[in-house]
Amino acid sequence: MKIAIVDYGAGNLPSVERALRKLGADTEIATRPEQLSAAKVIVLPGVGHFSAFVEGLREKGLTSSLRTAYDSGVPILGICLGLQALFASSEEAPGEKGLAFFPGEVRALPKNVKSPHIGWNQLERLQPSKLLQGIPEDAYFYFAHSFAAPAAREYTVAACNHGFPFAAVIEQRNLMGVQFHPEKSGEAGAALLSNFVEAVR
Amino acid sequence: MTLARRIIPCLDVDGGRVVKGIEFEGLRDMGDPAELAARYNREGADELVFLDISASRDGRATFLETIRRVAEQLNIPLTAGGGIRKMEDGQAVTRAGADKVTVNTAAVERPDLISELARQFGSQAVVLSMDVKRVGTKWEIFVRGGRDATGIDAIEWVQEAVDRGAGEILLTSIDRDGTCSGFDCHLTAKIAATVAVPVIASGGASTFEDFLAVFQQGNADAALAASIFHNETRSIAALKQFLAERGVPVRRKA
Numbered sequence: 330m331k332i333a334i335v336d337y338g339a340g341n342l343p344s345v346e347r348a349l350r351k352l353g354a355d356t357e358i359a360t361r362p363e364q365l366s367a368a369k370v371i372v373l374p375g376v377g378h379f380s381a382f383v384e385g386l387r388e389k390g391l392t393s394s395l396r397t398a399y400d401s402g403v404p405i406l407g408i409c410l411g412l413q414a415l416f417a418s419s420e421e422a423p424g425e426k427g428l429a430f431f432p433g434e435v436r437a438l439p440k441n442v443k444s445p446h447i448g449w450n451q452l453e454r455l456q457p458s459k460l461l462q463g464i465p466e467d468a469y470f471y472f473a474h475s476f477a478a479p480a481a482r483e484y485t486v487a488a489c490n491h492g493f494p495f496a497a498v499i500e501q502r503n504l505m506g507v508q509f510h511p512e513k514s515g516e517a518g519a520a521l522l523s524n525f526v527e528a529v530r
Numbered sequence: 531m532t533l534a535r536r537i538i539p540c541l542d543v544d545g546g547r548v549v550k551g552i553e554f555e556g557l558r559d560m561g562d563p564a565e566l567a568a569r570y571n572r573e574g575a576d577e578l579v580f581l582d583i584s585a586s587r588d589g590r591a592t593f594l595e596t597i598r599r600v601a602e603q604l605n606i607p608l609t610a611g612g613g614i615r616k617m618e619d620g621q622a623v624t625r626a627g628a629d630k631v632t633v634n635t636a637a638v639e640r641p642d643l644i645s646e647l648a649r650q651f652g653s654q655a656v657v658l659s660m661d662v663k664r665v666g667t668k669w670e671i672f673v674r675g676g677r678d679a680t681g682i683d684a685i686e687w688v689q690e691a692v693d694r695g696a697g698e699i700l701l702t703s704i705d706r707d708g709t710c711s712g713f714d715c716h717l718t719a720k721i722a723a724t725v726a727v728p729v730i731a732s733g734g735a736s737t738f739e740d741f742l743a744v745f746q747q748g749n750a751d752a753a754l755a756a757s758i759f760h761n762e763t764r765s766i767a768a769l770k771q772f773l774a775e776r777g778v779p780v781r782r783k784a
Binding site: 343347348374377440442443444446447448449450451452474475489490509510511512513514515516517519 | 531532533534535536571576601602606607627629630649650651652653654655697698715726727752753783
């Protein structure tokens with residue numbers, strides 16, 4: 330099963346690609362709509378600014394093919410900014426539209442905590458999870474972000490807390506998302522990506 | 531659920547080798563970057579910082595090749611710096627596989643560099659390195675490897691850098707660097723209280739107690755050291771066990 334890694338123009342794709350290949354997954358970098366239309370599995374990595382991300386997707390004509398892929402049940406995994414882009418909007422870019430697969434707004438971390446939230450943090454498990462299966466409850470994952478999605482019950486399987494409880498791992502139907510960087514999270518991150526590869530195989 | 535305090539080995543690279551400056555002797559070869567990186571990864575390092583200390587253009591190309599080789603096998607974050615003077619330099623190291631870019635002298639000379647990098651890569655990928663020395667009653671910024679005074683106040687500079695989008699501060703005490711007399715906890719606590727981004731303390735580490743002090747008294751989010759980890763007498767795993775037993779949250783490998 331080939332995994333299409335979406336390239337919107339500014340993400341750090343090589344480390345995600347390398348991590349998936351190490352697990353034996355077949356990958357391709359997707360920059361054109363027809364690649365996403367043909368994709369059986371999609372990974373949406375991202376770093377940087379919310380508006381650069383959604384504008385990048387729009388300019389490459391990828392927004393509607395992502396929508397079609399989502400509607401037809403293709404598994405999609407958003408990483409970091411890729412998770413945030415699944416939401417309707419973000420405080421980072423007022424007025425800008427996200428993919429809106431989930432309702433709600435991505436919010437800035439509050440002023441009473443250090444921001445960006447950088448470093449290794451643990452998760453609170455809220456629901457059974459495919460991605461976290463077999464990974465110790467106290468495992469650490471590497472986070473690097475200043476904005477986060479609210480930890481609503483209907484999609485959050487694991488939350489983290491930095492200023493407010495936010496969605497760290499999302500699973501709902503064919504949508505998955507992680508706020509941390511599994512490709513930078515040592516063995517725990519590799520185990521999560523391995524669960525993903527197994528789940529979509 | 532706790533954000534762990536991080537332990538970050540720093541590797542100076544010249545001509546594709548990790549080197550260490552020794553007084554009266556110059557540079558000593560400490561080993562192959564990829565091999566050292568793999569060892570630190572195994573021992574539980576939370577991130578790695580690679581600094582290019584070569585001055586030549588050839589050295590630059592070799593450094594990028596080193597970053598590529600190291601990134602190839604690393605599954606923890608990698609910061610690269612040394613000689614990042616413009617946006618293209620930042621792009622070159624991130625394309626080679628670095629997750630974060632660190633800037634020092636060039637940012638003091640042209641603060642816009644911080645803004646440009648933050649716009650391109652996001653604040654979480656921009657680390658401001660600052661070399662600070664106590665001068666009279668204030669803390670002053672020094673550049674060019676800590677050799678040249680600037681007259682700039684460290685507190686004012688760190689505020690400006692964060693306003694411009696620096697997402698993390700790598701704070702080196704020149705007074706302590708290479709002295710093995712411990713981190714400057716007073717300076718670290720002052721910077722940590724000034725800005726709302728994480729602070730990585732550096733300079734002076736020699737014992738496990740030094741690390742405990744910089745986390746407990748200096749309020750550092752992370753601590754960086756070079757040579758004490760290079761010789762294998764003090765492993766990162768042992769340091770983390772020491773810190774965990776004293777109540778400092780650290781990431782332990784299973």
